[in-house]
Amino acid sequence: AFSMCGLAKEYESADNEEKNPWLVSISILRSGRGTEACKGALVSEKYILTAAHCFTIDDRADQITVKIGKKNMEVASLKSHPQYTVGKLRNLGIPEFYDYDVALLELKEKITLNSQARAICLPCTAGTTRALRRPHPQTTCRDHEEELMAVGIVKALFVTPCRDKYTSTRGLRRRTVRIKNNDKKQSCEADAIKAKQYENVTDVSQVVTERFLCTGGTEPEVDPNTCKGDSGGPLIIAKRMRYIQVGVISWGVVEVCKSTPPMECQSDKEFQEHAPSHARDFHISIFKVLPWLREELRDEGLDFL
Numbered sequence: 001a002f003s004m005c006g007l008a009k010e011y012e013s014a015d016n017e018e019k020n021p022w023l024v025s026i027s028i029l030r031s032g033r034g035t036e037a038c039k040g041a042l043v044s045e046k047y048i049l050t051a052a053h054c055f056t057i058d059d060r061a062d063q064i065t066v067k068i069g070k071k072n073m074e075v076a077s078l079k080s081h082p083q084y085t086v087g088k089l090r091n092l093g094i095p096e097f098y099d100y101d102v103a104l105l106e107l108k109e110k111i112t113l114n115s116q117a118r119a120i121c122l123p124c125t126a127g128t129t130r131a132l133r134r135p136h137p138q139t140t141c142r143d144h145e146e147e148l149m150a151v152g153i154v155k156a157l158f159v160t161p162c163r164d165k166y167t168s169t170r171g172l173r174r175r176t177v178r179i180k181n182n183d184k185k186q187s188c189e190a191d192a193i194k195a196k197q198y199e200n201v202t203d204v205s206q207v208v209t210e211r212f213l214c215t216g217g218t219e220p221e222v223d224p225n226t227c228k229g230d231s232g233g234p235l236i237i238a239k240r241m242r243y244i245q246v247g248v249i250s251w252g253v254v255e256v257c258k259s260t261p262p263m264e265c266q267s268d269k270e271f272q273e274h275a276p277s278h279a280r281d282f283h284i285s286i287f288k289v290l291p292w293l294r295e296e297l298r299d300e301g302l303d304f305l
């Protein structure tokens, strides 16, 4: 039988890993300069989907360790999207360009899937057709996009570390955000040029390309914001207790987390204070990098539509 994607333990007392069994913590060891931390999502028994900007061109696979469930795993190879070029617009005074900001890490060994390590569903695969309880093979990739991203405001979630106030250990917390599509997209994207790094940007479309999904801001509700450490993590849509990754967290306008410690896991405060209305976050849409994913994951039995 096939291993079902996007399934998690839902009961309250389940541990962090069982509630988010696809969430991967990535640390990149840089001699003399400490480690960089990013997040990722397990998309098959051997591959992790993350952000390309977590790595530099000099980073090698043996400098990267990933934590899945409670296990540390080694990485065999790292492959960034061929069209990712962070320095492409430097001569325009734009220091960082995040178009196609996605990468795949291949594990040295297959991970044994269990309640603490399980793949998330990727759109346009048979696993997502099953997760959406739609008929296979009649259901198309277009049907997935229509079902998942049909309307102007789409509820989604990302997972970020929090501080457990009783055990003061590190926990995980789901944060609900709203993807602004169609008519709401433009005002969301317009705030991109309020990012410090983008003061020289004259036209928003220079830094916000077709590949991005936009969340954050205060309309229709205040959205929590990502932190740099959330880079590479999945932007998830939950449908009937199944979890489907629609984006990879790439960059944000305001670094709201630098000044404040991780939020308390128990606090019911939904969002960071003083999240300004222009605090937007940008994610690479899975639907916009499918040809690359199909190619790189062709032997993983994901059954792309």
Ligand SMILES: Cc1cc(Br)c(Nc2ncc[nH]2)c2c(Cl)c[nH]c12
Binding pocket: 053, 096, 195, 197, 226, 227, 228, 229, 230, 231, 249, 250, 251, 252, 253, 254, 255, 256
């Ligand atoms: C998730 C994430 C990644 C990066 Br890279 C950030 N840095 C940045 N954004 C624009 C240029 N550089 C931020 C910020 Cl800021 C908030 N969240 C971020």
